[in-house]
Amino acid sequence: MNMEIKEFIEHFAEQFDETDISEFKPETVFHDLEEYTSLIALSIILMVDEEYSVTIDGNEMKSCVTIEDLFNLVQKKAEQ
Amino acid sequence: MSYNPFSLEGKTILVTGAAGGIGRATSIECAKLGAKLVLTDINETGLTETKALLEGEGHECVSADLTSQEALDDLVNSLPMLDGFVSNAGVTKPTPVKMISKEALERIMSINTYGPIYLTQRLLKKKKFNANASLVFTVSIGGVYTTAPGNAMYGASKGALQVFVRNVALEGAPRIRCNSVNPGMVNTNLAGRAYSDDDKAKDMETYPMKRYGEPRDVALAIVYLLSDASSWVTGHSLIIDGGKTLY
Numbered sequence: 626m627n628m629e630i631k632e633f634i635e636h637f638a639e640q641f642d643e644t645d646i647s648e649f650k651p652e653t654v655f656h657d658l659e660e661y662t663s664l665i666a667l668s669i670i671l672m673v674d675e676e677y678s679v680t681i682d683g684n685e686m687k688s689c690v691t692i693e694d695l696f697n698l699v700q701k702k703a704e705q
Numbered sequence: 706m707s708y709n710p711f712s713l714e715g716k717t718i719l720v721t722g723a724a725g726g727i728g729r730a731t732s733i734e735c736a737k738l739g740a741k742l743v744l745t746d747i748n749e750t751g752l753t754e755t756k757a758l759l760e761g762e763g764h765e766c767v768s769a770d771l772t773s774q775e776a777l778d779d780l781v782n783s784l785p786m787l788d789g790f791v792s793n794a795g796v797t798k799p800t801p802v803k804m805i806s807k808e809a810l811e812r813i814m815s816i817n818t819y820g821p822i823y824l825t826q827r828l829l830k831k832k833k834f835n836a837n838a839s840l841v842f843t844v845s846i847g848g849v850y851t852t853a854p855g856n857a858m859y860g861a862s863k864g865a866l867q868v869f870v871r872n873v874a875l876e877g878a879p880r881i882r883c884n885s886v887n888p889g890m891v892n893t894n895l896a897g898r899a900y901s902d903d904d905k906a907k908d909m910e911t912y913p914m915k916r917y918g919e920p921r922d923v924a925l926a927i928v929y930l931l932s933d934a935s936s937w938v939t940g941h942s943l944i945i946d947g948g949k950t951l952y
């Protein structure tokens with residue numbers, strides 16, 4: 626796992642209160658996590674804005690299946 | 706047939722947030738009903754577009770940032786006497802409580818709450834209202850009647866504004882009236898794109914009328930409150946929400 630995605634996953638995991646840290650992997654299908662809600666989706670959108678200065682919208686968030694998908698999207702948008 | 710108790714003939718009306726959404730639709734309807742409009746917004750391009758859509762002559766645009774005290778002074782000093790005031794500009798940023806920042810909260814409060822309060826204060830101090838003038842504030846069901854995840858900052862700003870409306874109604878009577886419209890979700894650019902189409906479709910199902918509002922749905926309620934048809938109505942909060950608050 627490269628450094629950057631590790632850091633991204635840490636920021637991602639921070640938005641959850643109950644889910645065990647071991648559950649967050651690049652291949653985690655985050656929409657299926659029991660704790661995942663629209664409120665957590667909002668937190669993740671705001672976290673991405675704060676940490677990476679990238680704006681993602683609700684539809685983009687929905688289109689990402691795994692945490693790695695989201696990481697790739699953020700990386701792609703950060704380069705634009 | 707010319708009988709129309711909702712006519713706004715001969716009235717001069719100031720609308721904030723007139724560059725789009727509910728403010729634009731309200732301006733269009735008011736002009737159709739005979740009013741002369743003063744349109745204001747921070748978005749100059751949008752203002753010009755709205756003005757081009759208005760029936761009749763003599764409408765004006767003044768661009769102003771509601772969060773600037775100097776801009777408010779300049780705006781008020783440039784105004785003719787008013788028969789109507791629609792305080793409608795507003796913003797939101799859906800944010801869970803734990804992610805609230807000073808910057809975001811201050812921006813929302815400045816535009817949604819402080820701006821309308823300071824502008825109303827100045828309009829009264831400078832005696833800009835004719836007798837029987839009507840003030841209408843675009844509040845929301847959010848914060849006043851409903852809560853929703855991520856809506857704390859916006860709800861707090863609108864809840865405070867609702868209280869202000871009732872106080873202006875009391876102090877203003879019997880010379881002027883003051884009411885609010887409280888819309889549910891309306892198809893405008895307000896909420897941005899934080900919610901996915903799927904989430905919106907699900908949310909729409911929670912509205913008994915099974916759709917979100919259109920700006921004109923709210924505009925026509927504002928027209929009622931501006932017109933002499935509502936001359937015994939003050940301090941009222943008019944919910945326009947497709948039945949959302951029935952649950």
Ligand SMILES: NC(=O)c1ccc[n+]([C@@H]2O[C@H](COP(=O)([O-])OP(=O)(O)OC[C@H]3O[C@@H](n4cnc5c(N)ncnc54)[C@H](O)[C@@H]3O)[C@@H](O)[C@H]2O)c1
Nearest residue numbers: 722724725726727747770771793794795845890891893895
């Ligand atoms: N759309 C909804 O679902 C909904 C629901 C309930 C209440 N409302 C309220 O309706 C009002 C109108 O919003 P809308 O939905 O038409 O959205 P909108 O974004 O189309 O209109 C808001 C307007 O306010 C203007 N504005 C923003 N900051 C400003 C500033 N600092 N100074 C001057 N003008 C500024 C914007 O330029 C914009 O033209 C708002 O007060 C909003 O809170 C909207």
